[in-house]
Amino acid sequence: MIPAGFAYHRPADVASAIAVLQEHGDEARVLAGGHSLIPMMKLRMAAPAHLVDLQDIAELRGIEIGADAVTIGAMVTQHDLIAHEGLAEALPIIREAALQIADPQVRYKGTIGGNVANGDPGNDMPGLMQCLDATYTLAGPDGTREVKAREFYEAAYFTAREDDEILTRITIPRPAAGTGWAYEKVKRKIGDYATAAAAVLVGKGTASVAMTNLADTPVWSEAASAALAAGDVEGCVAAMLEAIDPVEDNRGPVAFKKHAAGVVLRRAIARAQSRAG
Amino acid sequence: MTDQTMTPEERAASLEGMGCRRKRVEDVRFTQGKGNYxxxxxxxxxxxxxxxxxxxxxxxxxxxxxxxxxxxxxxxxxxxxxxxxxxxxxxxxxxxxxxxxxxxxxxxxxxxxxxxxxxxxxxxxxxxxxxxxxxxxxxxPVVTDPFRALEPDAPVLREDIKDQKEGAHGPRKHHNHIFTWEQGDREATEKVLEEADVVAEEMIYYHRTHPCPLExxxxxxxxxxxxxxxxxxxxxxxxxxxxxxxxxxxxxxxxxxxxxxxxxGGGFGNxxxxxxxxxxxxxxxxxxxxxxxxxxxxxxxxxxTAFARDYWMKGRIAATKDGRITGLWCHVTADHGGFDACADPTKFPAGFFNICTGSYDIPVAYLCVDGVYTNKAPGGVAYRCSFRVTEAAYFIERMIEVLAIELGMDAAELRRINFIRKDQFPYKSALGWEYDSGDYHTAWEKALKAVDYEGLRREQAQRIEEFKAGKTRKLLGIGLSHFTEIVGAGPVKNCDILGLGMFDSCEIRIHPTGSAIARLGTISQGQGHATTFAQILASELGIPASDITVEEGDTDTAPYGLGTYGSRSTPVAGAATAMAARKIRAKAQMIAAYLLEVHDDDVEWDVDRFVVKGNPERFKTMKEIAFAAYNQAIPGLEPGLEAVSYYDPPNMTYPFRAYICVMEIDVDTGEWQVRQFYALDDCGTRINPMIIEGQVHGGLTEALAIAMGQEIAYDEMGNVKTGTLMDFFIPTAWETPNYITDHTVTPSPHHPIGAKGVGESPNVGGVPAFSNAVHDAFRAFGLRQAHMPHDHWRIWQIAENLGLHA
CATH class of the missing domain: 3.90.1170.50 (Aldehyde oxidase/xanthine dehydrogenase, a/b hammerhead)
Incomplete structure (x- = not known):
């Protein structure tokens, strides 16, 4: 469990970090909390020659609660998300989801930026960000651009981010008052990825539904969301079960995952509806 | 309060001897990160x-x-x-x-x-x-299935011995076959099976897992x-x-x-x-x-490094219509991996699996174990158990449940009517063991009463009605387990490893000022030997436990012993400790008599001193005696005060337990929650109740892991699918339920202090308790047997197979 050798960079601002990425191309990887990348390096399944540690970059931190939107810096940890009272008031679903990620030790180090940018279908935040219709800000050599979370994920570990770009901020529109919410997750044990997880927002005539670890990307379903917006729970579940595409692994066979997905989604909908008002 | 004014009870308490909830002396360094690994x-x-x-x-x-x-x-x-x-x-x-x-x-x-x-x-x-x-x-070509390994055209795995017809344990009947081990009376057992009112038959698989110590x-x-x-x-x-x-x-x-x-940092057989x-x-x-x-x-x-279990156990159990068990038949296909590296006493290639008649008075039984090579890691060690006892306990406790289903009987009642009775001990089992002592009925009644068993059954019946009415998706399982272990290997006459008899040892030196050092042939891996062995000595020698150093693990200083596994430290080395202490006390008695100017027989032991019979004002404490041993020329006695004992136990010890698990199970997601776990342990004399409780908590948590998710799984290419802690289940505090511990005390009649060993029981008996809870939840819907581990998807699969998702 010892990684191959690598050069360690610790830039103090985004521009310097991008310069390192530009110089080394796909030989370089950015390091946020390290809870995905470091284990892969220790297994020698990843062996970047250059590691660009983002922890000294102040502009990647901070949570801002605006009237219409919330923005979260990429290096904000899961623990920060849980502890932030303003965020809990504006977007309580984030705390509910973050509390279901791993364990406190991991949450002290793991960041929202790393979680959404890595493209791991097991991560919880991508599905939640799709549910919330978040926008990611990517900084690159030519400045910044914005990509919708719903358009960011291409396949497992493949995203719209270029090798020389850094995901710097996440912007999330605040749901209308009275919107119900729930993040529901079934997992084998603490520290595990979801067997199935669902993020649900439901308000007056609106809804958004996404699921995690049931395909090689997070799954936000327009049809499922529309059905739920119309109050059709079974239609919503049916549409989502059409959209997901789980594979067999140690968590179980496909039939089980589909069954669990339906149950988890129904639970999330019921809880979200109970909170709507 | 001085020595002079203390009552004998107060003096005894100040020693922190046997029965004291003494804090573990090791933990100061372990909890401060100052252990030396x-x-x-x-x-x-x-x-x-x-x-x-x-x-x-x-x-x-x-x-x-x-x-x-x-x-x-x-x-x-x-x-x-x-x-x-x-x-x-x-x-x-x-x-x-x-x-x-x-x-x-x-x-x-x-x-x-x-x-x-x-x-x-x-x-x-x-x-x-x-x-x-x-x-x-x-x-x-890869072979991961032991049944496939024994087919005529199976690939030859061990080319080095492919033509060797004789193995270490007798004839080999196939190029991938290791041994056949038979116990009991086959003919008589098969006759009973043929003539029985009722026969229940089932294949019970105890999956491959791993001890996975922290270090x-x-x-x-x-x-x-x-x-x-x-x-x-x-x-x-x-x-x-x-x-x-x-x-x-x-x-x-x-x-x-x-x-x-x-x-x-933990061994558990690994x-x-x-x-x-x-x-x-x-x-x-x-x-x-x-x-x-x-x-x-x-x-x-x-x-x-060494895995555990991987036993396919085919069982047949015969009974009368009213539930008296009349015979037990078992065939095991034992998957040993690429090399036979089991750690068992030499004459026992399947360990003590022949304890598989369990806590029951079964008149006739037959056991046959076939060891097989496959393309898996070698091992087959006793993961917190005494040489395949856990497989045996799981087998019989599942067979009892299956028989209860066959008979339409309550499984607690079926156990009750078949337990070996108190008056039958020492009891000779049909597969060759002599159980030293036990009082199963008392323990069982106490356990059933503690959980309100009848009330639980009523609640379960009501839950089933609610489930059928669509009011809930959760079922309630009541998992029963009563098991008898065989620990403390073992008598040198039939237990050895590589020809080394399985005695153990203790050497004690009393220092001139009355403190002491004891060295043993065992080695603690977290069991707390430095705490508990000092307690035995404190009670035997009248020296405060805190004045006694216990040292193990250095072959240049410690006396020869066979080590720590199979819950043998207390039954064997603990006995050696008591015996060595008694040699010291015998010499101390002579010294005391000399100092008190009376005959040896005129003094008697009183907690921490020898007193002149009938004259308790005249005494010599162990502290005084120790000093005299080093500074006085006593006629007929060598100076110094030390002793060594090598203890060859006359028999194993047979601790027993009654465990009950109450589990809630979600039939849709397979999620489970242990609502209650009651664990009654009878390990004979209790040296340190707090350490016993700690051992029970730890062992039950391992049992929970094994029953509910922990496994070493291979795909058909022989790739390990569960090689990291992401997939290999180690419970955290979150998954670990609360345990209620309780006890009865049935001392071992042949052990010097009556102790029987405790470290492994909760793993051995916990697994059937958890697994039986899962099975019991689905019994009303027709489930007989579902293999472990009972992780979410496999529980879902049970419900799916029973049509509960329709």
Whole structure:
């Protein structure tokens, strides 16, 4: 469990970090909390020659609660998300989801930026960000651009981010008052990825539904969301079960995952509806 | 309060002897991160070894090219089988009478097998060099199913012995067959089965898992070429046996070998055997003249060092219509992996599996175990159990449940009417054991009452109605387990490992000021020996436990013993401790009589002193006696006060338990929650109740893991699917339920202090309790048997098969 050798960079601002990425191309990887990348390096399944540690970059931190939107810096940890009272008031679903990620030790180090940018279908935040219709800000050599979370994920570990770009901020529109919410997750044990997880927002005539670890990307379903917006729970579940595409692994066979997905989604909908008002 | 004014009870309490909830003296250093484990040992000039391991489960090794690795700066050597062969060390004997490759000799038999050993200046260079060793493999057909392994056309796994018709335990009947072990009366049992009112038949699988101690296996070997002395610090549960084994296979004289087990971070059977890493480290140290450290990582530990279980147990149990069991038949197909490296007493290739008649008075029984080679890691160790006792307990406790279903009877009642009665002890079982003592009915009634068993059954019946009415998706399972262990191996007449009788030992020295040191042949891996053995001595010698040092694990200082596993430390070394203490007390009595100027028979023992009979004002304390032993010339007595005892137990001990688990199960997601767990343990005399409770909590949590998710699973290519802690289930505080512990006390009649051993019982009996809870939840819907582990999807599969999702 010892990684191959690598050069360690610790830039103090985004521009310097991008310069390192530009110089080394796909030989370089950015390091946020390290809870995905470091284990892969220790297994020698990843062996970047250059590691660009983002922890000294102040502009990647901070949570801002605006009237219409919330923005979260990429290096904000899961623990920060849980502890932030303003965020809990504006977007309580984030705390509910973050509390279901791993364990406190991991949450002290793991960041929202790393979680959404890595493209791991097991991560919880991508599905939640799709549910919330978040926008990611990517900084690159030519400045910044914005990509919708719903358009960011291409396949497992493949995203719209270029090798020389850094995901710097996440912007999330605040749901209308009275919107119900729930993040529901079934997992084998603490520290595990979801067997199935669902993020649900439901308000007056609106809804958004996404699921995690049931395909090689997070799954936000327009049809499922529309059905739920119309109050059709079974239609919503049916549409989502059409959209997901789980594979067999140690968590179980496909039939089980589909069954669990339906149950988890129904639970999330019921809880979200109970909170709507 | 002074010595003079204390009552005998107060004096006894101040000793913190047997029965005292004394805090563990070890924990001060463990909880402060000041333990000294193998990986903490750093010697000048120390090198680091690492293995190149096979990615394939079955392959021929065509060539190994280590040139690039050797060229890497910092690499000192790369060892292969070719290098070890001239020393005769490319293979090593196993504890089971088989032999095992130290480094791949022409082929590999399991994924993760050791192929080459890289030795470098530091562990980072070693890891880089491992990547640079080029091995050319030719893949061979893989066999992971022991039944497939025994088919006529199955690939030959062990080419080295393919024509050998005789194994270490008798005839071999197939090229992948290891042994057949038969016990009991086959003819009589089959006759009973034929004539029985009712016969229940079932295949019970106890899946492959792993002890997975917090600290992995490792060692530091240091050959001093000047003195010719080899010192090995290692994660050894049996340091003395390791010394003898090292001497036998290396040819180094035993007095020139010193084995030290420092602090050990859990063993659970994983650290009983000898591993290629030990041999390679020793060889590398001899070759380089420098100390060599080797420590496994977690994946290596799970993939290559000793697994546990993997028993396919076919059972038939016969009974009368009203539920009296009349006979038990069992055939086991035992998957031992690529080499037979089980750690069992020599004459017991399936360990003490013949305790599988359990707590029941079964008049006739027959057992047959066939050991089989497959392309899986070797091992088959007793994971927190006494040599296959846990497999046996799971087998009989599942068979009882299946029989209860067959009879339409309550499973608690079925147990009650078949328990061996108190007046039947000592009880000779149909498979050859003599149970020393027990009072099963009392324990059982106490347990059923404690959980309000009848109330639970009413609640369960109501839940079933609610489920059928669509009001809930959760079922309630009540898991019962009553089991009898056989621990404390063992009598030298029938228990040995590699010819070494399984006695154990204790040597005690009383210092002039009345404090003491005791050394034992065992080695704590977290059991708290330094605490509990001092308590035995405190009660036996009248010296405060806090004035007694307990030392183990250094073969140059400790008396010879067979080590710590199979819950044998208290039954065997604990007995030796008491016996050695009694020798000291006998001498102390003579000294006291001399000092008090009376005849030896005129003094009697009173907690911490000898008093003149009928005149309690006249006494000598142990402290005074100890001083006298060193400063007075006493006619007829040698100076000093020390003793050693080697204890050969007359019999095993037979602790027993009654466990009840109440579990909520979601039929849709397979999620489960243990609502209640009641654990009644009878381990005979209780030395430290707090340590007992701790052992029960720990063992039950391992049992929970095994029953509910923990496994070493292979795909059809022989790849390990559960090689990290992401997939290998280790419960955290979150998954661990609350446990209610309780006890009865039935002392062992043959043990000097009546103690029976406790460390492993909760793992042994916990597994059937958890598993039976899952089965019981679905009994009303027609479930008879579903194999462990009961992880979410497999529970879902049970419900799916029973049509509960329709």
């Amino acid at each position: 193998v990986d903490d040992i750093k010697l000048p000039g120390m090198l680091f070894g690492a293995f190149v391991r096979s990615p394939y489960a079955h392959a021929r090794v065509k060539s190994i090219n280590a040139d690039a690795a050797k060229a890497l700066p910092g690499v000192v050597a790369v060892l292969t089988a070719e290098d070890l062969a001239p020393l005769g060390l490319h293979w090593m004997p196993t504890l089971a009478g088989d032999k095992q490759m130290v480094l791949a000799d022409g082929k590999v038999l399991f994924q993760g097998q050791e192929v080459a050993f890289v030795v470098a200046e530091d562990r980072y260079t070693a890891a880089d060099a491992v990547e640079l060793v080029e091995v050319e493999y030719e893949e061979l 992995t296996c490792g060692c530091v070997a240091s050959m001093d070429k000047v003195t010719g002395k080899l010192t090995v610090w290692g994660t050894f549960q049996a340091p003395h046996a390791i010394r003898t084994v090292v001497s036998l296979i290396s040819g180094i004289a035993e007095h020139n070998i010193r084995i030290i087990s420092p602090d050990i 650290k009983v055997g000898a591993y290629p890493g030990y041999v390679c480290s020793v060889v590398a140290s001899i070759v380089t003249g420098r100390p060599v450290k080797w420590v496994e990582n977690r994946m290596e530990n799970l993939m290559s």
